[in-house]
Amino acid sequence: MSIWVGIFLLFVLRTDGRSSRYHRYRISPLTGERIALPTPDQLEWQAQELGVLIHFNMATYVEQHDACPNDLVPSTSRFNPYLLSTDNWVQTMIDFGAKYAVLVAKHNCGFLLSPTNVTFPLNPSGEVVPYNYTVNYSPVKGVDILDEFVKSCYKQKIQTGFYYSTVINNYLNVQNDTLKEGQLNITQQVYTNIVLSHLRELWTNYGNLEEICFAPGTLDTIAKMLAELQPHANVFGGSDVTANSIRWIGNELGHAPDPTWSTGTSSGGGDPNSPIFCPAECDTTLQVFDRWFWGPHVLLRPLPDLIDVYHRTVGRNCLLMLDLTPDRSGIIPPEYANRYKELGDFIRSCYGSSVRPSIQNSSADFLTYMLVFNAPVSVDRSVIQENQTRGQVIRAYTITVLIAITKDQSEWTEVATGTSIGNKKIDLWKKGTLLVRAVKLNITKTVDVPVLKSFTVHLCA
Numbered sequence: 001m002s003i004w005v006g007i008f009l010l011f012v013l014r015t016d017g018r019s020s021r022y023h024r025y026r027i028s029p030l031t032g033e034r035i036a037l038p039t040p041d042q043l044e045w046q047a048q049e050l051g052v053l054i055h056f057n058m059a060t061y062v063e064q065h066d067a068c069p070n071d072l073v074p075s076t077s078r079f080n081p082y083l084l085s086t087d088n089w090v091q092t093m094i095d096f097g098a099k100y101a102v103l104v105a106k107h108n109c110g111f112l113l114s115p116t117n118v119t120f121p122l123n124p125s126g127e128v129v130p131y132n133y134t135v136n137y138s139p140v141k142g143v144d145i146l147d148e149f150v151k152s153c154y155k156q157k158i159q160t161g162f163y164y165s166t167v168i169n170n171y172l173n174v175q176n177d178t179l180k181e182g183q184l185n186i187t188q189q190v191y192t193n194i195v196l197s198h199l200r201e202l203w204t205n206y207g208n209l210e211e212i213c214f215a216p217g218t219l220d221t222i223a224k225m226l227a228e229l230q231p232h233a234n235v236f237g238g239s240d241v242t243a244n245s246i247r248w249i250g251n252e253l254g255h256a257p258d259p260t261w262s263t264g265t266s267s268g269g270g271d272p273n274s275p276i277f278c279p280a281e282c283d284t285t286l287q288v289f290d291r292w293f294w295g296p297h298v299l300l301r302p303l304p305d306l307i308d309v310y311h312r313t314v315g316r317n318c319l320l321m322l323d324l325t326p327d328r329s330g331i332i333p334p335e336y337a338n339r340y341k342e343l344g345d346f347i348r349s350c351y352g353s354s355v356r357p358s359i360q361n362s363s364a365d366f367l368t369y370m371l372v373f374n375a376p377v378s379v380d381r382s383v384i385q386e387n388q389t390r391g392q393v394i395r396a397y398t399i400t401v402l403i404a405i406t407k408d409q410s411e412w413t414e415v416a417t418g419t420s421i422g423n424k425k426i427d428l429w430k431k432g433t434l435l436v437r438a439v440k441l442n443i444t445k446t447v448d449v450p451v452l453k454s455f456t457v458h459l460c461a
Helices: 004-010 018-022 040-046 086-096 145-155 188-204 219-229 303-313 334-351
Strands: 024-027 034-037 050-054 100-106 119-121 128-130 159-164 211-213 234-236 245-248 280-284 318-324 359-362 368-379 381-386 394-403 412-418 425-428 434-446 452-458
Touching: 040 234, 040 245, 050 086, 086 100, 086 145, 086 318, 086 334, 100 145, 100 211, 119 188, 145 159, 159 188, 188 219, 280 303, 303 318, 303 334, 318 334, 368 452, 381 394, 381 434, 412 425, 434 452
Parallel strands: 050 100, 050 318, 100 159, 159 211, 211 234, 234 245, 245 280, 280 318
Antiparallel strands: 024 034, 119 128, 359 368, 368 434, 381 425, 381 452, 394 412, 394 434
């Protein structure tokens, strides 16, 4: 089971319009349609394109495929990352090309990767006890892994975030009435207070967070805490509590639909007519069989599969959040690190530079963009990026080319069509590699004057 399942059980999207108080839109002077407006924090987040979701917690030390199933509460003595190095994690992020990293601070077992000052009363005795299912009660006592993680990322200018699972906490017996070994008995209200107290610690002790994932307890309380402690954080599924909301794509395969819009709050491809700007995040695993935490003898997804994931996520206006899985020693296994780097190397070699035109121009109405080359060039794909500062406005486009070897030297041949562009749209041309003299982007439908960030063409092995 992935971490996202629990959060969505509580994050049922509201339909009463409440979220609109956090979001802005404008009216198009051309069509009169509503155009959702992004926040600067959303645009900065969306432009990163690549991130990692770090699954390293008590579930790393259990054999089951699911993370801490069946009310399992493993002893804190099992958590012993004797080679722990968050600098090692960050080196792998750099090799992959990740610009941000979200670490699972607490998962289903209830184990917390940082010390905590939270105490709570047991039910029914009322005895007040500390939350002692943490790293401070493990063989690596005295190490705040969250702090180590943030410092390592800060040195390399990688943005950070935390995930905190609220729906399941085996240690506190949230799901069942019958106590099992290692579990404590508390009331639901006490549990809510613990969650809010933990979130306050996470949002206070580790600087500015770029992304946070949580489930809300009390919406008004959460909204106030965010505004007070992390006003610039982008919140996964948080359209009810902040303007800086991002949404789940709806699957864990690394496959965004085409089109995927930057607007709308439901999972999946979004809604071009929504007044809420809420870009999508695509989370997926490096290991096969939807395995999120490191597991012994688990195979890795082959590089061609991961390259396809890149094109189906980043290439479809969705951020790719790839699972990063330290092993039980606390480092990234060499074969894992190699696969991350292989994917990063492909992205850099394919898209790090473009086939440069001799002339680049656009029409007076900004509906046509042309790339002209001095000599014929071989190209097999194109990349479009829309400037969304005033919202996502392009609704449809085509790409045509002048083929170098053809009877009619003035005939434009269509090689790609699409609808949503947003932060980035990559089109692998349906005719494959072509020798061309010019390439043209034709915007065929828009709700306002379009503005591009870039339009480039590439040839990739």
